[in-house]
Amino acid sequence: MREVDLAVVGAGPAGLTAAIEGAKRGYSTVVLDMNPRPGGQLIKQIHKFFGSREHRAGTRGIEIADTLFYEAASAGVEVIVEAEVYAIHDSTLEVVVQTFAEDSLILPSEEATTSRSRPLSIAARRIVLATGGAENALSFAGWTLPGVMGAGAAQTMINLWRVLPGERILMVGAGNVGLIVSYQLMQAGGEVVAVIEATPRIGGYGVHAAKIRRAGIPILTSHTIVSASGESRVERAVIAKVDASWEIVPGSEQELEVDTICIAVGLYPNARLASLAGCELHYFPGLGGWIPVHNSRMETTVSGIYVAGDLSGVEEASTALEEGRLAGICAAASLGKERAGDHDEIKAIEGRLLGLRSGPFCQHRQDAKQELIGIGEAQCPQQ
Amino acid sequence: MRVVHHPILGNLPEVQQVRIWVDGKEIAARKGEPIAAAIAAAGIKIHRHTTKREEPRGIFCGIGQCTDCVMVVNGVPNVRTCITPVTEGMTVETQHGAGRGGR
Numbered sequence: 001m002r003e004v005d006l007a008v009v010g011a012g013p014a015g016l017t018a019a020i021e022g023a024k025r026g027y028s029t030v031v032l033d034m035n036p037r038p039g040g041q042l043i044k045q046i047h048k049f050f051g052s053r054e055h056r057a058g059t060r061g062i063e064i065a066d067t068l069f070y071e072a073a074s075a076g077v078e079v080i081v082e083a084e085v086y087a088i089h090d091s092t093l094e095v096v097v098q099t100f101a102e103d104s105l106i107l108p109s110e111e112a113t114t115s116r117s118r119p120l121s122i123a124a125r126r127i128v129l130a131t132g133g134a135e136n137a138l139s140f141a142g143w144t145l146p147g148v149m150g151a152g153a154a155q156t157m158i159n160l161w162r163v164l165p166g167e168r169i170l171m172v173g174a175g176n177v178g179l180i181v182s183y184q185l186m187q188a189g190g191e192v193v194a195v196i197e198a199t200p201r202i203g204g205y206g207v208h209a210a211k212i213r214r215a216g217i218p219i220l221t222s223h224t225i226v227s228a229s230g231e232s233r234v235e236r237a238v239i240a241k242v243d244a245s246w247e248i249v250p251g252s253e254q255e256l257e258v259d260t261i262c263i264a265v266g267l268y269p270n271a272r273l274a275s276l277a278g279c280e281l282h283y284f285p286g287l288g289g290w291i292p293v294h295n296s297r298m299e300t301t302v303s304g305i306y307v308a309g310d311l312s313g314v315e316e317a318s319t320a321l322e323e324g325r326l327a328g329i330c331a332a333a334s335l336g337k338e339r340a341g342d343h344d345e346i347k348a349i350e351g352r353l354l355g356l357r358s359g360p361f362c363q364h365r366q367d368a369k370q371e372l373i374g375i376g377e378a379q380c381p382q383q
Numbered sequence: 384m385r386v387v388h389h390p391i392l393g394n395l396p397e398v399q400q401v402r403i404w405v406d407g408k409e410i411a412a413r414k415g416e417p418i419a420a421a422i423a424a425a426g427i428k429i430h431r432h433t434t435k436r437e438e439p440r441g442i443f444c445g446i447g448q449c450t451d452c453v454m455v456v457n458g459v460p461n462v463r464t465c466i467t468p469v470t471e472g473m474t475v476e477t478q479h480g481a482g483r484g485g486r
């Protein structure tokens with residue numbers, strides 16, 4: 001069994017920053033990610049980020065991911081990809097490393113074509129879970145047909161792998177993700193037929209909506225998807241208007257010829273592993289769903305297990321970077337070597353998080369986080 | 384369809400080609416890409432058929448979370464094709480049910 005001081009699950013912005021803080025303080029640190037490329041959601045973001053300069057606004061997500069990965073590697077963090085953590089018990093992470101690659105560092109080459117997985121157990125003195133979020137599904141007639149996919153899946157396909165999953169696309173959801181991905185699908189050569197939104201208002205930022213409108217794509221508010229149909233794959237969709245009580249307005253149905261339907265109706269925290277590890281969860285609709293209860297040091301109800309990023313409330317890359325840092329510093333400090341500057345750094349991070357969670361769009365997140373931390377302070381282990 | 388020209392990402396960079404076999408048909412893939420990307424580029428949308436009703440399924444999440452995209456790879460069933468990179472000579476088959484014993 002391998003032994004490390006700090007094990008981090010997830011190589012997104014939260015996981016990488018947490019790991020950097022651990023390694024910078026001289027602790028042996030390993031990051032595990034089930035995807036073949038580190039960076040989490042950032043690796044598919046080719047738009048310039050909003051926010052402040054401090055949070056690398058104006059930089060494309062994919063560039064932030066590369067910088068973070070480089071920073072982590074130079075700090076001495078070991079990042080293992082294609083490594084899925086499937087259980088945590090008694091401070092031990094159970095990992096399965098899966099690959100078919102002959103030149104993989106993990107599998108001896110003679111095994112590579114026949115065997116694809118190798119178990120790995122890692123005993124860690126501290127664990128940071130940064131497993132991110134996953135896209136919500138939406139059920140309607142035909143929603144399981146090939147061609148119905150998460151907007152994030154389509155985004156990964158076009159921006160990371162450079163494959164257009166379909167040619168005529170219906171986007172369901174006009175939040176930032178729906179708007180940004182619609183625009184990026186066009187940049188990749190796809191035709192977005194319409195963006196529909198069940199509420200009467202566009203949820204995403206005005207700048208993103210304006211770009212879509214300028215391209216001549218209709219954004220239909222108070223519209224929902226009724227069905228998808230086709231022979232073994234999506235060939236058409238039926239949409240309709242909804243009234244104030246979310247009922248379909250009879251006679252308002254429209255048929256659209258599309259081969260792809262992208263669902264952008266929010267993300268939920270990917271809390272499965274945290275739950276398996278015994279962390280207590282609490283339901284916060286404003287933060288995406290079930291969230292591991294944590295205190296102000298990001299420690300959960302299981303002593304030694306910390307959380308950060310979208311897992312501890314679906315927010316943004318900027319908050320994930322800050323929370324990751326916070327979790328990393330606190331986890332490292334609890335190992336014994338509290339550094340002189342730690343206290344000030346924690347205060348500074350808390351200040352920046354407060355800033356990121358203020359304003360009309362974000363205040364509800366601050367309120368929910370405050371309530372979550374309140375529960376955490378009472379339930380989580382004391383320092 | 385490959386995204387060859389892109390206003391922000393530029394032209395598709397040249398990479399080493401890898402050959403994979405999908406249900407017996409040869410497909411050219413790009414080294415490093417996941418199986419799901421290679422078969423989507425070849426126009427294939429169905430990855431598997433469900434156990435009871437044999438309904439078709441394709442990719443849904445693209446990041447290894449939902450298992451809708453599993454196929455039989457080099458004889459191994461239930462491989463998530465969206466997070467498994469291609470390798471030279473790999474065989475990929477549409478999965479039926481749990482993928483064992485042909486059903």
Ligand SMILES: Cc1cc2nc3c(=O)[nH]c(=O)nc-3n(C[C@H](O)[C@H](O)[C@H](O)COP(=O)(O)OP(=O)(O)OC[C@H]3O[C@@H](n4cnc5c(N)ncnc54)[C@H](O)[C@@H]3O)c2cc1C
Nearest residue numbers: 010012013014033034040041085132309310316317318320
């Ligand atoms: C379309 C879109 C646009 C966005 N635009 C912006 C923006 O402009 N500005 C902004 O600030 N934010 C933006 N965001 C949000 C931002 O990308 C996320 O909030 C951020 O990536 C969350 O970081 P994270 O580290 O918590 O999780 P993620 O980035 O989701 O990373 C989690 C990682 O954990 C891994 N993982 C999960 N479970 C396991 C397991 N069991 N074992 C091993 N590995 C595991 C996953 O593979 C993944 O790599 C956008 C998001 C989307 C979808």
Ligand code: FES
Nearest residue numbers: 443445449450465
């Ligand atoms: S598409 Fe969800 S696991 Fe592959």
